[in-house]
Amino acid sequence: MAEGLTSTSLRGTDSHGIRLIHHYLAGIKSGRINPRPSYSVEKRMPTVAVLDADHTFGHAAGMEAAKLAIEMAGEYGSGNVAVKNSTHFGAAAYFALEIAEHDMIGTSYTHSDSLIIPTNGKRSFLGNNPVCFTAPVKGEGPFCLDMATSIITFNAVRRLRERGEKAPENVGTDKNGVPTTNAEEITMLLPVGSYKGYGLSLMVEVLCSMLSGMPYGPHISKMFEDLTRKRYLGHFIGAMNISAFTEVEQFKERMAMMVDELRNEPQLHQNQSVMVAGDPEKICFSNRNVEGIPVSDQEFEDFELLNKKYRLGVEMGK
Amino acid sequence: MAEGLTSTSLRGTDSHGIRLIHHYLAGIKSGRINPRPSYSVEKRMPTVAVLDADHTFGHAAGMEAAKLAIEMAGEYGSGNVAVKNSTHFGAAAYFALEIAEHDMIGTSYTHSDSLIIPTNGKRSFLGNNPVCFTAPVKGEGPFCLDMATSIITFNAVRRLRERGEKAPENVGTDKNGVPTTNAEEITMLLPVGSYKGYGLSLMVEVLCSMLSGMPYGPHISKMFEDLTRKRYLGHFIGAMNISAFTEVEQFKERMAMMVDELRNEPQLHQNQSVMVAGDPEKICFSNRNVEGIPVSDQEFEDFELLNKKYRLGVEMGK
Numbered sequence: 001m002a003e004g005l006t007s008t009s010l011r012g013t014d015s016h017g018i019r020l021i022h023h024y025l026a027g028i029k030s031g032r033i034n035p036r037p038s039y040s041v042e043k044r045m046p047t048v049a050v051l052d053a054d055h056t057f058g059h060a061a062g063m064e065a066a067k068l069a070i071e072m073a074g075e076y077g078s079g080n081v082a083v084k085n086s087t088h089f090g091a092a093a094y095f096a097l098e099i100a101e102h103d104m105i106g107t108s109y110t111h112s113d114s115l116i117i118p119t120n121g122k123r124s125f126l127g128n129n130p131v132c133f134t135a136p137v138k139g140e141g142p143f144c145l146d147m148a149t150s151i152i153t154f155n156a157v158r159r160l161r162e163r164g165e166k167a168p169e170n171v172g173t174d175k176n177g178v179p180t181t182n183a184e185e186i187t188m189l190l191p192v193g194s195y196k197g198y199g200l201s202l203m204v205e206v207l208c209s210m211l212s213g214m215p216y217g218p219h220i221s222k223m224f225e226d227l228t229r230k231r232y233l234g235h236f237i238g239a240m241n242i243s244a245f246t247e248v249e250q251f252k253e254r255m256a257m258m259v260d261e262l263r264n265e266p267q268l269h270q271n272q273s274v275m276v277a278g279d280p281e282k283i284c285f286s287n288r289n290v291e292g293i294p295v296s297d298q299e300f301e302d303f304e305l306l307n308k309k310y311r312l313g314v315e316m317g318k
Numbered sequence: 319m320a321e322g323l324t325s326t327s328l329r330g331t332d333s334h335g336i337r338l339i340h341h342y343l344a345g346i347k348s349g350r351i352n353p354r355p356s357y358s359v360e361k362r363m364p365t366v367a368v369l370d371a372d373h374t375f376g377h378a379a380g381m382e383a384a385k386l387a388i389e390m391a392g393e394y395g396s397g398n399v400a401v402k403n404s405t406h407f408g409a410a411a412y413f414a415l416e417i418a419e420h421d422m423i424g425t426s427y428t429h430s431d432s433l434i435i436p437t438n439g440k441r442s443f444l445g446n447n448p449v450c451f452t453a454p455v456k457g458e459g460p461f462c463l464d465m466a467t468s469i470i471t472f473n474a475v476r477r478l479r480e481r482g483e484k485a486p487e488n489v490g491t492d493k494n495g496v497p498t499t500n501a502e503e504i505t506m507l508l509p510v511g512s513y514k515g516y517g518l519s520l521m522v523e524v525l526c527s528m529l530s531g532m533p534y535g536p537h538i539s540k541m542f543e544d545l546t547r548k549r550y551l552g553h554f555i556g557a558m559n560i561s562a563f564t565e566v567e568q569f570k571e572r573m574a575m576m577v578d579e580l581r582n583e584p585q586l587h588q589n590q591s592v593m594v595a596g597d598p599e600k601i602c603f604s605n606r607n608v609e610g611i612p613v614s615d616q617e618f619e620d621f622e623l624l625n626k627k628y629r630l631g632v633e634m635g636k
Contacts, residue, residue: 044395044561044562044563045393045394045395045559045562046364046394046395047365047394047395047396047562048395048396048558048559048562048563050563050564075363076363076364076365076394077362077363077364077365077366077398078365078366078396078398080395080396080558082563105524105525105529118580118583118592118594119592119593120585120586120587120590120591120592120593121580121583121584121585121586121592122583122584122585122586123583123584125579125580125583131518133521133524135524135528143520143524145517145518145520145521147514147517147518151511177584177586178586192510192511192514192515193469193510193511193514193515195595196465196510196511196515197510197511197514198595199463199465199594199595200449200463200465202461202463202580202594202595203451203463203595205576206423206451206453206461206573207423209572209576210453210564210569210572210573210576211423211560211563211564211569212563212564213564213568216572216576217576217579217580240366240398241363241366242529243362244362244363244365244366245362245366245368245400245529245530246368246528246529246530246531250531251528251529254527254528254534255524255528258523258527258528258534258535261443261535262436262439262443262520262535265436265439265440265441265443266439266440266441266495267438267439267440268438268439268440268495268496269438272438273438274436274437274438274439275437275438275513276436276517276520277513277516277517277520277521
């Protein structure tokens, strides 16, 4: 869990990074999260596994699933793992990036509690279910697409509220499902590309709820409500062995050629360069890996409190 | 090919349906398409295959790949096929639906010639690469998401031109990459959800170009230019065996519960109901399966000409 949060913050995804540790620790105390799980794995066929996470940290369960997927793909060419009885797993990229480090194509999905309105609806049904896909690239970190299926995240709505700013049009709705630009009134989000993002979110729900037998959409327990309730979340992790398709070195060289070609495309506006998915995170990682993860004064104090409370004896200074 | 085009037209995807037959027949004549292929399959591992399509119809090659994927998934739980040396395969749904009919999760992807502008760029690079995902549902046809990664298709632009209408804002650009609502001036399309659709299109390119060794993005030959040039297209077809994860009947019943729950969600506007991906195509299929596929007078004449030219002796009447 610590590794997942830290690597996520290093990549700049602060919403899913180290600041969430307090939430998870509270979840252990309340009985939602089981810090000493007994995993069990059901395997009916050589390239499919269902991992029962025994209500432990989603980060740990997801990484266990990634290892299973990598193992199966190493022997049979591909591996697919549905995870059940899990909890919030943080950023999907953490698992798919691990798979790409093994010269495999990685995919990682999770469902989450209801937040997105289906097209033409007025109530949220599906969560902001992310789609994540990775592939190794020669000479740099893996290509990594990790996208939520809403247009903006709820964290972005919170930041707009803090700054007293308006939201863009048609990204969120009020409690009656009517689109509004008033960030204070936004309680639900609209899917990216209307019915396309809604369809992708539903695809993720099929992979994470239906294959694992976990609840779906509005039947999923809320992350930030009643911490005594178990989450019963499902994830899906997949790995495909590149060497089963083609020469790995050639694949990685061609990946590097393609992403470099894209980065060198002429820009529409001189101050905005063409990037590929995961580039902003790569740039952030290089900086933060040297300079550290920036935290607010409040966050620093919260970590100091943890340090004292659990007598960790970490030397802390600003 | 005929089966692919007909089922696609029955589902209402007219842009990829029977009207394209003339294009494919011209492709045979010009030497682009090989109507008598010798397929070859390379298998390095039990759940991965690379199918060399020998430049035949993409429809035929894709269905051959789907059969291979289904076979592997039947024995090992999953099957993944990269197709190389192929041509335009029509609508991605045709293959993924076949997989879902075998009680499996189906995925199907193809790349295509350059049409979409990468975020912040001013030239098209990737094609309007579709993402397709299917899963069986009890009591009805499979759930089917089949989405292009642009906001609107180029066919939609052509229809706007014919009707002298303006395009919505920020769906297409002129030849300099500047967004325009003038349908006559639109030569390139913008990705759905900006960098998210662009990222999805790149994901599809990785699956279809990198795993198969085929050219990518701007290096792909144009569908409607120089019909003597071979296409060298790649596709990716995947199957996952649901029975390897869970009881198939339970999976399909829960799918039916979820889609019905969504269809019964309260509507924002009374004239627009909540649907799930593939519902418009299901409705169209039920109608056209009884009433036939509507064709314009011009299309009817074109089919009459084919009937005569190849002495098919089909009795044709309006």
